Amino acid sequence: MAKILIAYFSRADENYFGGSMRYVKTGNTEIVVNKIKELIDADTFKIEMQRPYSPVYMTCIEEAKKDLQAKARPALVSLPASVAQYDTVILADPNYWGTMPMAVYTFLEAFDFTGKTILPLCTNEGSGMGGSERELKKTCPGAILKKGLPILGSSAAASDASVKRWLADNGLL
DSSP states (O other): OOOEEEEEEEOOOEEETTTTEEEESHHHHHHHHHHHHHSSEEEEEEEBBOOOOSEEEHHHHHHHHHHHHTTOOBSSOOSSSSSSOOSSSEEEEEEEETTTOOOHHHHHHTTTTTTTTEEEEEESSSSSTTTTHHHHHSSSSSSSEEEOOOHHHHGGGGGGHHHHHHHHTOOOO
């Protein structure tokens, strides 16, 4: 049986929901990841920055923009010892300025994903996958990249049907 890793970056605190700000204890991406964990047998790894972005949304997006412009690779709290044992990686993250958060690049660049299947999932508030799939192809050139699943962050709690269909379409259900 194929071994699956769900690697994800998610942010709680103050978040943007279709025109307004709201404080959340669990980030939208983590809400979707928890749904996936209920449906399939997979290991999980939360990508966490040593110096997290501000809990204030407007400050957070400015920090994320500066990291993007600098092509920063923020230090992470930890990394898995290896990803060699996994055949499939579900990579879940929010869309930050049209791509993955820079911490996700730190994670990806730490490993060789050659021959592994990557299924990207991106929470957003209307920007879809942005350039994430294109960036994944560049960052993980030897990986088998599947079509991503964009989920509106403000609808993360109601994403069950989309998640099930995506997992089924990719042979994981």
